[in-house]
Amino acid sequence: MYDAIVVGLGGMGGAIAYHLARRGRRVLGLDRLAPPHDAGSSHGMSRIIRQAYFEDPAYVPLLLRAYELWEALARDAGETLLVKTGGLMIGTPDSAIVAGSTESARRHGLSYRMLSPEDVGRWFPAFRLEPHEVAVYEEAAGVLFPEKAVAAHLRLARAAGAELRLNEPVESWVAGPSSVSVRTTAGRYQAERLVLAAGAWNPKLLGGFFPMEVERQVSLWFRPAERPDWFEENFPVFIWDRGDEPALYGLPGLNGEGIKAGLHHGGQRGDPDRLPREVTPEDIEPVQRLLARRLPLLDPEPRRAAVCLYTNTPDLHFLVGPHPDHPAVLLAAGFSGHGFKFCPVIGEAVADLVEGKERRDLALFDPGRFRAGQGRS
Ligand SMILES: Cc1cc2nc3c(=O)[nH]c(=O)nc-3n(C[C@H](O)[C@H](O)[C@H](O)COP(=O)(O)OP(=O)(O)OC[C@H]3O[C@@H](n4cnc5c(N)ncnc54)[C@H](O)[C@@H]3O)c2cc1C
Structure with a gap:
């Protein structure tokens, strides 16, 4: 029994696994491939980071924290990120x-x-x-360096005790009120919380529940x-x-x-x-x-x-928070082409949610705004 299973170990999942492991949580991370790879959303050598965010001023406090966390990660990894x-x-x-x-x-x-x-x-x-x-x-x-950043989060997550299983696709999940069960091509795992951070494959893993x-x-x-x-x-x-x-x-x-x-x-x-x-x-x-x-x-x-x-997503804002029908399932999804700069702060915020805390204002990203068939567009 793990505290959390993180599905997808790209930009977001790697950061989430790292923040959970650093806090001493028992975390299992699963990826269908071996990140960093070029099949998803976190490759191509560079990403823009900025603070004066035209998408919505509500992102700015998260960005200020993201800058601090990128610097801390670069220090811990001994690299320029x-x-x-x-x-x-x-x-x-x-x-x-x-x-x-x-x-x-x-x-x-x-x-x-x-x-x-x-x-x-x-x-x-x-x-x-x-x-x-x-x-x-x-x-x-x-500029951020996405492949180096993904590799740094995964290396440091492992060093902090996370169990990371690569090349092991998740096939399905089932959630109860306070636990989850995940089936992969290699076995079945249980945890108190499931975090879905599978990037472009989140819509499939969520069975089309959210409009993405x-x-x-x-x-x-x-x-x-x-x-x-x-x-x-x-x-x-x-x-x-x-x-x-x-x-x-x-x-x-x-x-x-x-x-x-x-x-x-x-x-x-x-x-x-x-x-x-x-x-x-x-x-x-x-x-x-x-x-x-x-x-x-x-x-x-x-x-x-x-x-x-x-x-x-229809409004191009993220989906971060509990699944409206499954409180044991947390989403880190729908990053709408502007998520990479937020990886470490989403990692920290989702680790908080796993621990039942809410330090950041995530109202803009509430998955409940898109209940099945009711998505704003
Ligand atoms: C061309 C381009 C330019 C961009 N430019 C910027 C930018 O300048 N600034 C910025 O902030 N953002 C930018 N973005 C957006 C940003 O890169 C993404 O929001 C971010 O990388 C998303 O990370 P992710 O973790 O959701 O996805 P990914 O990093 O793709 O991770 C998802 C992981 O889930 C795994 N997975 C999928 N299905 C399963 C399964 N069934 N079981 C197990 N694992 C699974 C995949 O193998 C993958 O490793 C850009 C994106 C693109 C494509």
Whole structure:
């Protein structure tokens, strides 16, 4: 009998297993593969982290704690996991990304600067803004290294006593009021609590109870054709609002891999085991077209490409908390393409929930808002 079984040991599950094990909880972690791997949502060498959160100011306290926990993890792992590069949130002044970022920053007293196209041209000459656009510059924004972070959480979870079984898929689970039973391809296990952190496979494990959709996303890596110095030192992460069209985002290649760019949403939706894994010219052309105007000194031919999966809820906010019909089952699901930066704080918050504590305000993520068939959209 374990205190908790964690299903899925990617970005979220690894962090949850680590926080539980550190507290001396008997924890069993199960994964169908051997993370870090490139089949789910936590690969592709880099992730954006930022504080002035346009998605909702309610995320900011979690982000401030996430920064502390990333630093602590990096210290314990003896590795660099977060590099502050600064970040530009670009769009028209009233766009969701610019207005939302400034609203979050103002409400939580975060420091930022509003830059005109000329300012951006002086500070970050690789970027070309339209005359009617502005940029919110946040110095605290930066890059995380997802594969290294997943490996660090799993290594330290094991060292703290977690039992981690890899390449052992969970086939089904049954929950009573105060205990759960899990069946895998290799056996059956029991625990007081079950945590479902299976990323793009959570919808299947939850039998379609919550309205979640898996979306294919493509990341592309580009090298500068000219002025490589503009893309090496002093190149920030960025998200470019395009109104109703998917935003364009990008990150510096801190290990020489080139600038990574992609579209946030707008991908094909479907079964995570069936979505195409190969990258086609139709994936590449829209990003090339956008970069040609906005970062014109990049060579348009991508050097590398990767397919990754988002798991979206209808309101694009997370699902974290108890299953409305099974209080012994906790969800860490529906991260809607913006979860990675939160891994350690979700790990801490879910470990609290397993222990019956609630230190963080998780109301925005309440799974009860999407009871079967009643999901807001
Ligand atoms: C292209 C792309 C760019 C992104 N950019 C950002 C960004 O810049 N900033 C940011 O904060 N977030 C970003 N995200 C989102 C973020 O990466 C995800 O929200 C986060 O990685 C989700 O982690 P997870 O633990 O839910 O999923 P995963 O890390 O995929 O983990 C799920 C695990 O569950 C396992 N599993 C599945 N089924 C079973 C089963 N039946 N039994 C046992 N194990 C199972 C899988 O093998 C996997 O290891 C991005 C995502 C993508 C795809």
